[in-house]
Amino acid sequence: MNLDFSFLDASVLQSFVLKGLIFSVQLTLVAMVGGIVLGTVLALMRLSGKPWLAIPAAAYVNTLRSIPLVMVILWFFLLIPLMVGKPMGAELSAMITFTVFEAAYFSEIMRAGIQSVPKGQVNAGQAVGMTYGQTMQFIVLPQAFRNMLPVLMTQTIILFQDTSLVYAIGAYDLLKGLTTAGKIYGRPEEAYLLAAVVYFVICFGLSYVVKKLQNKIAIIR
Structure with missing residues (x-):
């Protein structure tokens, strides 16, 4: 196949690969934290029993879960600058888009x-005088996070894989860095092959951690 990876020296790895990997990790962390926070709010709205909270939250979740991510990325990148009257960088646009989009998935989780938390614990909290907010904060949410931690991490792995879609708007992620290096040195096949290997190693490693964590949580239960 005449594959040649000799162009991947230290300068190339630092200038192209590392730069893209750092942004991919940053995007994943920002979208994960923001998505979990916003998703938790949406979940509480849907479970509040109040239609004026539950209906908008359900509409938000169902709408975003029904639209391809790449389309949402293009919407935010192209339409928001027209609305605010000034251009928005690809990196900032990607962070906002991923946070908003992933919140719909984290909300369902x-x-x-x-x-999954027994209703008896909620009733016990209310019996000792706790408000709805206090019951959620001190009793329900800590257990919910523990129960859903493996699933949250699995969704984060999927999120990291999806960061490659920001290539569509020119954001400099891991895939963009390797692709640029491949074009400059005339080795696009090697660059794409290396990108697949890097994504596989990272995601497989994280999946192994999730499996270990899931087994540990099962033992605690």
Whole structure:
């Protein structure tokens, strides 16, 4: 196949690969934290029993879960600058888009986690004088996070894989860095092959951690 990886010296790895990998990791962490926070709020809205909270939250979740991510990325990148009247960088646009989009998925995970907590514990919290917010904060949410932690990490792995889609708007992620290096040195096949290997190693390693964590949580239960 005449594959040649000799162009991947230290300078190339630092200038192209490391730069893209750092942004991919940053995007994953920002979207994960923001998505979990916003997703938890959406889950609480849907479980509040109040239609004026539950209906908008359900519409938000169902709409975003029904639209391809790449389309949402293009919407935010192209339409928001027209609305605010000034351009928005690809990196900032990607962070906002991923946070908003992933919140819909994290919301469903958190909703399942909250519902997995026995109602008797909620009733016990209310019996000792706790408000709805205090019951959620001190009793329900800690258990929900623990129960759903493996699923949250699995969704984060999927999120890391999806960061390659920011290539569509020119954001400099891991795939973009390797692709640029491949074009400059005339080795696009090697660059794409290396990108697949890097994504596989990272995601497989994280999947192994999730499996170990899942077994540990099962023992605690």
